[in-house]
Amino acid sequence: MSFTQQMQDLYKVLGTTKTASDAEIKSAYRTLAKKYHPDLNPDDKEIELKFKEISQAYNILGDAKKKQQYDRGEIDATGQQQNPFHSGYTQRGNPRGPTSGGGPGGGFDFGQEMDIGDIFSDLFGGRRQGAGGGPGGRAGGGVPKRKGSDVKYECTVNFVEAAAGAKKRINLADGKTLNITIPPGTNDKQVLRLKGQGLPGKGGALNGDANIEIRIEEHPMFTRKGYNVHLDLPITLLEAVEGTTLTVPTVTGKVKVRIPADSNTGTILRLKGKGIDDIKGHNRGDQLIRLQVTLPEETDKELRDFLRGWSKSTSYDPRKDTGLFD
Missing domain, CATH: 1.10.287.110 (DnaJ domain)
Structure with missing residues (x-):
């Protein structure tokens, strides 16, 4: 055919x-x-x-x-x-x-290469370089001088690596490896361009480039909004009423945080400078901690009896001032 x-x-x-x-x-x-x-x-x-x-x-x-x-x-x-x-x-x-x-x-x-670098990235990590080109842009064997094609790779990093920066190694299909630096503040699907790390050129022309698309795994606790990191922090009823000091994670390590007395679900605590670096490294976001008062899965009779007695001596009504339930 x-x-x-x-x-x-x-x-x-x-x-x-x-x-x-x-x-x-x-x-x-x-x-x-x-x-x-x-x-x-x-x-x-x-x-x-x-x-x-x-x-x-x-x-x-x-x-x-x-x-x-x-x-x-x-x-x-x-x-x-x-x-x-x-x-x-x-x-x-x-x-x-x-x-x-x-x-x-x-x-x-x-x-005229098509956008199929994602396929080639699985097949080649750089092959033999074409022979040196002579006058007229052709190699000694008459091979046209042509720049190598770009290739596309994906590199998956965790939330903290993307936020704080990291060194990663990509394994290529031909057994070679490619070391890359993940800049602090990298966004999901951001593309890093590495000059000359693509497919080899023909007739002595330059190699193509490698385009590394960064994919960020979801974190079980952190979420990102701009350069700020958000964290929901469960606390007990006693911790909410009396206040306490807790150790909490940040993208740069664990820190101690003071929980004020009489804290409520939805209370926001701000940790200055504990968020994500902007991509240029000039500023750093904050970490915002939202408190969540959390009861045990099963409460015992003693606690229920105490709360019944306590409620009789107070006019406490969490819906009173909302204006939504009148």
Whole structure:
């Protein structure tokens, strides 16, 4: 089957069907990319062509919007808008697109990389560097000089590591490791860009970059709002009435906090400078502690009897001044 014929059905290119889920499409692409990537099959034109087909198919089917347009027939297999008066291919049989033309190399340009760095990050952590380029931007073997593609990685850190900063190590698919610094105050889904840590360039060109997307795990106690850290602190009825001193966690370690007497649920205590550094390191947020008066799961008869007796001698009504229950 020719390249043009294959590209008429992108699902067949990836070996899937129209009913395949996003995860199944991604898995199919991952498997084929491992098998047909040109860096693993140097100087094999058929393999390179096959990889172009696979990449173009995933460029459309791996993008939810493009996939819907393709399924509805609004775009063709090259991503071009369908025109009722023209086919999706040139007279030379090359898919229409920004790089199609009448000269050699028309059709797909392998240098026009799609946004599939998240897949490549699982496959490659940097391969052999292309030979040095000579005059005209080509290597000795006639390889076009072309910058390497960027790759995308994910690095998961916990709440405290993102707040206070940390050193992390990413394990690459080829066995190498990449050491990165998580700056204090890093946000969820923030991207760190590492120059030259992507796929190798061709013909002596520069390597691509590595884009590290930071994912922050939820914390069982802390939540973040801006550069402030919020913490709900359970206290007993006695601690609320008499006051006490408790040790509480912060993103930089444990500290002692004085709980005032007659504290109530919802009372906010502020720890200045115990929050999160801004990304530039100029300011630091606070930690806000909200007290929660908490009874035991089961109260005993002695406590209930005491409260019944105490309530008879007081006019205490927590709803009286709210104006909501009159």
